[in-house]
Amino acid sequence: MARFEPKASPLTEPFWDATRDKKLLVQWCPDCDAGVYWPRVHCPRCLGGDLGWKEASGRGSVYSFSVMHVAGNPMMADRVPYVIGLVDLDEGVRIATNIVGCEPAAVRVAMAVAVTWETMSDGRNLPLFEPA
């Protein structure tokens, strides 16, 4: 079964378009010079409404994770066990993702990770993370 594929919205379209070139974008607030993730209309720190986009390095570390031994979604049933993780990007935002490229038992909090990509059916790429 194919993986669940997030749909783009007018707000998230720049993010998803960039994934076609395997570029990871985060919103950036010029008013408080900070990253924003997930995409929104206003900055959650200062409520500034002039958010732009900035390419992220794709590097970060594991903030937290959980190993799924029973799929939370039937589309993920053939992938168990798999890791759902929260990754703190070097740009200062936290992204929910999957940690791949290693055994689930090898994942550790604070482990250095880098983005890797899983191509979706429409040519967009889903950002996942693997040990760096």
Ligand SMILES: [Zn+2]
């Ligand atoms: Zn701001």
